[in-house]
Structures are given as C-alpha cells and as structure tokens.
Amino acid sequence: MIKNCAGHLATDFSSTNVLLHELQLGEQLNESVEQTRRADFSLMLAMLAEDVREQSQFLLPKTKEVTPADLSTVALRKQFNLPDEAALALTTLDDVNQFNQAHTIVGNDLANIHLTNAMMPKPLAFRDDKKHIESQVLENTSLFTQLKHKQAAELSRAHNNQLQEEQLNSATIETDKPLSQSLNFNAKAWLDGIQQSLVKAPLLN
Numbered sequence: 001m002i003k004n005c006a007g008h009l010a011t012d013f014s015s016t017n018v019l020l021h022e023l024q025l026g027e028q029l030n031e032s033v034e035q036t037r038r039a040d041f042s043l044m045l046a047m048l049a050e051d052v053r054e055q056s057q058f059l060l061p062k063t064k065e066v067t068p069a070d071l072s073t074v075a076l077r078k079q080f081n082l083p084d085e086a087a088l089a090l091t092t093l094d095d096v097n098q099f100n101q102a103h104t105i106v107g108n109d110l111a112n113i114h115l116t117n118a119m120m121p122k123p124l125a126f127r128d129d130k131k132h133i134e135s136q137v138l139e140n141t142s143l144f145t146q147l148k149h150k151q152a153a154e155l156s157r158a159h160n161n162q163l164q165e166e167q168l169n170s171a172t173i174e175t176d177k178p179l180s181q182s183l184n185f186n187a188k189a190w191l192d193g194i195q196q197s198l199v200k201a202p203l204l205n
Contacts (some may be wrong), residue, residue, distance in 0.1 A: 017046045019044075019048060019049075019109060020048065020049040021048060021049065021054050021055055021056045021059065022048060022055070022178050023056045023059070025044055028040075029045075032044070045144060073085065077138045078129075079126060081192065083118075083119060083120060083121060084121070086121030086122060086123060086124055087121075087122065087123040087124070088124055088125060088126075088128040089122065089123055089124070089125050089126060089128030089129075090123050090126055090127070091123075095123060096126075098120075099120050099122065101113055133149065149173055
C-alpha cells in the first residue's frame with residue numbers, strides 16, 4: 001500500500017503540476033495586489049521556484065535560425081527566370097554564327113535584334129585573353145621576341161594539358177560508384193512550368 005502511494009506521488013510530481021514560474025498563476029498576483037491580499041501574494045511568491053532559470057522571461061519561444069537568402073547573381077537570375085549573363089568572350093568558334101545579322105539589318109528589323117539579344121545575350125567580345133597579342137603587332141617585333149612569345153605559349157599549353165590530365169586521373173580513381181543517382185523533385189520548377197502553361201494557354205469561354 002505504501003509503495004503504491006509512493007509511486008502515485010512520483011508520477012504526479014512533474015513540471016506540469018508543480019508551481020515553478022509566475023505564468024502558471026495567471027492574474028492571481030495582480031488580483032492579490034489590487035485586493036491588498038498580502039498573505040496570498042507572499043505565499044504565491046514563496047511557492048515559485050528559486051532557480052532564476054525557471055522564470056517566465058527565460059521560457060519565451062525561441063525563433064528558428066533563418067538561413068540567409070542566396071542573393072548571388074546566379075540565384076537571382078534563376079529565381080526571376082532571367083537569362084544568363086552575357087559572356088565576356090566567345091567560347092567556341094561556332095559562337096561567331098550568332099553575329100550573322102546582316103539579313104536582319106537589311107530588313108530594318110532592329111527591334112528583333114534587341115529582343116534576341118535580351119533573351120539570349122551575345123558575348124561582349126571575341127576574345128578574353130589578357131596575354132593575347134595581335135599578329136600585326138607581333139610581326140613588327142624582333143625575331144628573338146617572337147621566339148620567346150612562341151616558347152611561352154607552348155609552355156602555357158603544356159601546363160594546361162598537364163592540369164587536364166591530373167583532373168582526369170583524379171576522376172578515374174572513383175570508379176566504383178553506384179550508377180543510379182538519387183531522384184530529386186524540383187517543386188518550384190514544376191509550379192513555374194504550370195504557371196507558364198496557364199499563361200500561354202488560350203482563354204476559355
């Protein structure tokens with residue numbers, strides 16, 4: 001019988017039914033002050049926990065840490081469905097075909113040129129190489145200078161080839177990997193596709 005009573009008391013003794021902080025009293029403290037019930041006020045204060053960490057101001061809900069928004073140029077362009085930035089230079093020789101706009105200029109269709117360039121920005125220059133020297137300038141230099149320039153170009157190409165080989169070797173080391181990749185679902189892209197289809201769909205009567 002005594003063990004049962006002790007077990008019952010142990011189960012009832014929890015933070016939910018023990019007076020620890022003033023929020024559990026509601027407005028009783030204010031009412032006892034207004035009604036000048038000093039004994040009740042002193043009794044309720046004495047029943048509160050002595051540990052300052054149990055006070056109400058330390059029990060406020062904690063806000064979750066908000067991850068900072070990605071404000072990079074790539075992220076913002078992806079969010080607002082904007083095209084990629086205009087490249088500084090051509091990447092391949094096939095990119096030169098983008099500048100074949102003679103028939104458009106002859107047809108005086110400059111608006112089409114502006115629209116195409118806004119949707120698919122063209123490279124800003126044909127070459128982005130700080131070390132490039134035009135052939136006309138190089139031909140006007142001494143033979144020794146031309147040989148040194150050729151030697152530097154060959155060393156640079158050899159260095160780039162060596163870096164590419166090292167990257168390939170490091171990539172071939174990790175060959176024992178599962179072929180199947182984890183599936184992912186881009187909900188935002190799916191919703192954007194539905195939105196675009198609704199915008200482009202004909203209006204229904």
